[in-house]
Amino acid sequence: MGDGIMMNETQGHLLSRYAECMMWLARYMERTENLARLLEVTETFVRDANGQIAWHSIVQINSDEQTFLALHPSGDADAVASFYLTEQANPASICATAHAIRENARAVRPLVSIEMWTQLNVFTRWVLDLKEKDIYQNSLSSLCTHIKQDCQAHFGVTEGTLYRDQAWLFYKLGKTLERCDQITRLVDIRYHMLLPQGEAPGSEIDITQWTAVLRSAAAYHAFRRLRPVTITPANIVGFLLKNEGFSRSLAANLRLMDETLALLASYPGLRSRCSQLQECVAELRVTLAEQTAEDIIIRGLHDYMSWIQQQLSQLQGQIASEFWPPVSAVAVQADFQMQA
Amino acid sequence: MTPTALHAPPQATSSGLLDNYRIPDFFCELMNRRDPTPPTLQCVKDRLAALSLPELRRRTQAAEAQLYRMGITFTVYSDKEAIDRILPFDAIPRVITAQEWDHVERGVQQRIQAINLFLHDIYHDRNILRDGILPAELVLNNPNYCEAMVGVDVPGGVYVHINGTDLIRDDNGQFLILEDNARTPSGVSYVIENRHMMLRLMPDLASGLPIRSVEEYGLRLHQTLCEVAPEGVVDPQVVLLSPGIYNSAYFEHVFLSREMGVPLVEGKDLFVENHRVFMRTVNGPRAVHAIYRRLNDDFLDPLAFNPNSLLGVPGLVEAYRRGNVTLANALGTGVADDKAVYAYMPRIIRYYLGQDPILQSVETHICAEPDGLAYTLANMNKLVIKPVGESGGYGLLIGPHASQKELADFREKLLADPSNYISQPVINLSVTPTLCPDGVEARHVDLRPFALTGRSVWVLPGGLARVALRKGSLVVNSSQGGGSKDTWVMAS
Numbered sequence: 090m091g092d093g094i095m096m097n098e099t100q101g102h103l104l105s106r107y108a109e110c111m112m113w114l115a116r117y118m119e120r121t122e123n124l125a126r127l128l129e130v131t132e133t134f135v136r137d138a139n140g141q142i143a144w145h146s147i148v149q150i151n152s153d154e155q156t157f158l159a160l161h162p163s164g165d166a167d168a169v170a171s172f173y174l175t176e177q178a179n180p181a182s183i184c185a186t187a188h189a190i191r192e193n194a195r196a197v198r199p200l201v202s203i204e205m206w207t208q209l210n211v212f213t214r215w216v217l218d219l220k221e222k223d224i225y226q227n228s229l230s231s232l233c234t235h236i237k238q239d240c241q242a243h244f245g246v247t248e249g250t251l252y253r254d255q256a257w258l259f260y261k262l263g264k265t266l267e268r269c270d271q272i273t274r275l276v277d278i279r280y281h282m283l284l285p286q287g288e289a290p291g292s293e294i295d296i297t298q299w300t301a302v303l304r305s306a307a308a309y310h311a312f313r314r315l316r317p318v319t320i321t322p323a324n325i326v327g328f329l330l331k332n333e334g335f336s337r338s339l340a341a342n343l344r345l346m347d348e349t350l351a352l353l354a355s356y357p358g359l360r361s362r363c364s365q366l367q368e369c370v371a372e373l374r375v376t377l378a379e380q381t382a383e384d385i386i387i388r389g390l391h392d393y394m395s396w397i398q399q400q401l402s403q404l405q406g407q408i409a410s411e412f413w414p415p416v417s418a419v420a421v422q423a424d425f426q427m428q429a
Numbered sequence: 430m431t432p433t434a435l436h437a438p439p440q441a442t443s444s445g446l447l448d449n450y451r452i453p454d455f456f457c458e459l460m461n462r463r464d465p466t467p468p469t470l471q472c473v474k475d476r477l478a479a480l481s482l483p484e485l486r487r488r489t490q491a492a493e494a495q496l497y498r499m500g501i502t503f504t505v506y507s508d509k510e511a512i513d514r515i516l517p518f519d520a521i522p523r524v525i526t527a528q529e530w531d532h533v534e535r536g537v538q539q540r541i542q543a544i545n546l547f548l549h550d551i552y553h554d555r556n557i558l559r560d561g562i563l564p565a566e567l568v569l570n571n572p573n574y575c576e577a578m579v580g581v582d583v584p585g586g587v588y589v590h591i592n593g594t595d596l597i598r599d600d601n602g603q604f605l606i607l608e609d610n611a612r613t614p615s616g617v618s619y620v621i622e623n624r625h626m627m628l629r630l631m632p633d634l635a636s637g638l639p640i641r642s643v644e645e646y647g648l649r650l651h652q653t654l655c656e657v658a659p660e661g662v663v664d665p666q667v668v669l670l671s672p673g674i675y676n677s678a679y680f681e682h683v684f685l686s687r688e689m690g691v692p693l694v695e696g697k698d699l700f701v702e703n704h705r706v707f708m709r710t711v712n713g714p715r716a717v718h719a720i721y722r723r724l725n726d727d728f729l730d731p732l733a734f735n736p737n738s739l740l741g742v743p744g745l746v747e748a749y750r751r752g753n754v755t756l757a758n759a760l761g762t763g764v765a766d767d768k769a770v771y772a773y774m775p776r777i778i779r780y781y782l783g784q785d786p787i788l789q790s791v792e793t794h795i796c797a798e799p800d801g802l803a804y805t806l807a808n809m810n811k812l813v814i815k816p817v818g819e820s821g822g823y824g825l826l827i828g829p830h831a832s833q834k835e836l837a838d839f840r841e842k843l844l845a846d847p848s849n850y851i852s853q854p855v856i857n858l859s860v861t862p863t864l865c866p867d868g869v870e871a872r873h874v875d876l877r878p879f880a881l882t883g884r885s886v887w888v889l890p891g892g893l894a895r896v897a898l899r900k901g902s903l904v905v906n907s908s909q910g911g912g913s914k915d916t917w918v919m920a921s
Contacts, residue, residue, distance in 0.1 A: 102666075102708075102710040102711075102712055102715045103710055103711045103712075104692050104694065104698055104709065104710055104711075105698070105710055105711055106694075106695070106697075106708040106709070107692070108711045121888050141561055144589045192674065195674040195679070196674055198500075199682075199683045199686040199687050199692070203499065206499075206500065207500070210499070210500045211498050255711060259711075280772040319751070343696055357712075358712045358713070359711070359712060362711075362712075371607060412711040413709070413711075415609065416700075418698070
């Protein structure tokens with residue numbers, strides 16, 4: 090390989106724990122950025138049929154109904170913001186993901202650049218120190234903007250300073266997998282919220298609410314640049330799922346995942362570990378490429394989104410069992426892979 | 430040095446850093462050296478004198494904020510929470526001349542050679558015990574004596590690969606060895622990070638001075654570990670074994686693995702199969718040949734020692750005994766840095782090397798011996814009395830600073846278990862100008878140089894200068910409110 094230097098053969102053996110932590114570091118950072126954007130957009134743009142802020146849609150998107158009702162039995166909509174920002178008992182809150190980010194970052198600290206660690210250190214400490222009153226004192230949108238910018242700074246520092254070895258590839262797998270997960274959840278829930286059962290696709294739609302869906306995925310301006318002839322739910326669903334140029338679309342991230350797995354498979358000894366994963370991603374890409382957005386909607390958007398989510402979850406499980414298998418399984422493998 | 434100039438009353442117009450410095454009777458590293466000030470020191474002194482107090486405070490605050498942001502911290506655990514603390518950083522460097530360093534370096538090298546020969550002997554033929562140089566029970570009944578090491582041959586006969594020697598200077602500026610740290614000495618990361626901080630913070634102070642670099646420690650450490658890897662391994666895989674992210678010294682573990690370019694592993698990342706050690710990688714098991722372990726002996730292997738340890742690796746000790754993997758430092762090195770064995774160290778050096786010690790030890794009374802106990806009891810208010818098994822400055826009594834009640838209480842502890850204690854005269858530790866809440870004042874300081882031993886002994890030109898931030902305090906440990914300084918060893 091073109092490493093540019095004479096080096097020892099001991100390179101290129103990434104510790105399983107590092108791979109796992111890099112993947113989750115990326116997933117949690119991506120999740121945090123998405124949630125911050127969703128909170129901000131919801132407060133500003135997303136309204137229900139009565140014109141109220143549709144806080145509950147966030148609970149639905151994240152499948153957190155049970156946790157939310159356990160903490161807020163009255164279902165108080167105003168509690169959603171703090172539930173997702175500072176509520177420690179909510180494992181999906183930004184303060185909980187910040188904690189997970191911090192633990193993973195500490196674990197991979199020997200591996201990542203000092204700039205990356207320093208930025209994460211400052212960011213996670215700041216989030217973990219946030220109190221509920223900060224939401225009201227500083228306004229939700231400025232807090233969310235701050236969080237989003239810190240996440241984006243992280244992705245920038247990472248792009249600029251992280252060494253491109255296997256650790257980077259696991260980081261990218263985590264990031265793309267999380268984006269696939271986020272976009273399918275958003276499309277699934279918002280589509281059904283805006284088009285109640287029985288209404289035919291093509292009937293009159295609330296433009297403001299549909300553009301809010303785009304904004305929730307940072308897709309609004311990109312979508313405008315395409316200057317679609319009409320704004321229809323199918324157009325928007327098609328853009329979010331199938332547009333290769335939109336960096337958060339399902340199609341773009343499945344392609345990136347495919348490319349990342351191909352790079353990983355090019356390391357000596359990793360080809361066989363990657364083959365099943367590559368097949369799974371290839372299948373997902375084919376099903377997406379073969380259907381138009383209209384096809385997907387007519388055949389059942391919800392079922393398709395659920396199926397993709399299941400596949401993504403299985404993919405995460407397969408990556409784990411290939412690259413960081415449970416301890417007993419490794420000991421068995423060691424029998425025939427012994428090399429001094 | 431003209432004392433009148435230094436004692437001059439502060440002038441309204443002058444705000445020089447050292448104007449109000451009250452020179453104590455102790456040996457002061459910068460201001461009271463009892464002989465003419467060497468030129469490099471004079472230069473540092475002049476530059477410091479030109480700096481203002483507010484400017485130094487501003488720079489110090491910037492440094493401490495930077496250390497916090499970068500997570501150059503150690504973790505203190507209270508009942509409920511974990512708090513990350515920085516080691517307080519003092520921006521006035523401690524300077525050591527080339528001549529002084531030459532003496533320290535040779536003394537440390539000699540000491541480590543003797544320690545390695547001593548450890549080999551007590552785990553093999555035990556000649557030193559047979560010849561009555563020190564009492565056999567002191568070695569063989571020592572809690573740190575490791576039966577598993579008896580008869581085991583370690584590569585190159587090296588037991589202590591990484592050593593930290595605690596040095597102090599007495600009233601006359603003479604360097605004395607206070608303590609050996611031959612198990613898992615910590616603090617070297619601060620030596621290097623303090624230097625980086627210093628160069629960022631005080632480029633004007635360091636400019637043009639022949640300060641010796643501390644950069645190559647990581648490279649040397651890796652090289653040392655490769656040198657002592659099991660024989661026949663061409664390209665040894667080195668790892669650093671850490672207790673994990675919750676350990677208070679985790680930053681240092683991160684730092685060292687990064688500087689060496691090797692993985693930081695936890696016990697669960699390693700396993701032993703057919704008495705060989707492997708790490709779990711994304712590409713399956715990968716053989717490991719040398720482990721720089723930052724885990725105490727007891728926790729290394731639940732099969733060999735503490736069966737409840739979840740931090741260790743089952744089977745590691747047997748793999749080590751068979752020579753399939755090298756541990757640095759070796760097991761059972763704690764006998765050599767035991768505070769009671771310390772008293773015999775000058776005799777140990779003479780026994781193995783036939784040389785007089787280059788660096789002197791502090792006069793030590795062993796309470797396990799009747800004479801030592803009698804002397805200690807009769808002079809408690811003049812002595813420092815230390816438990817032999819503790820480190821970190823815990824559980825010791827400083828006689829002259831103790832109240833009558835503290836003396837009486839300690840007397841009971843001492844009488845209940847005399848063999849657990851040694852005593853030493855109170856040394857008037859040297860002082861150095863340090864930034865304090867009321868200005869720049871004299872504070873006591875020590876020095877811990879770090880040495881690496883593979884095929885030969887190499888001493889990092891520098892060391893951790895720990896400073897007692899409380900006025901008059903002689904305890905410099907970070908766990909007891911100490912801070913640190915950059916140590917400048919001059920090349921000429």
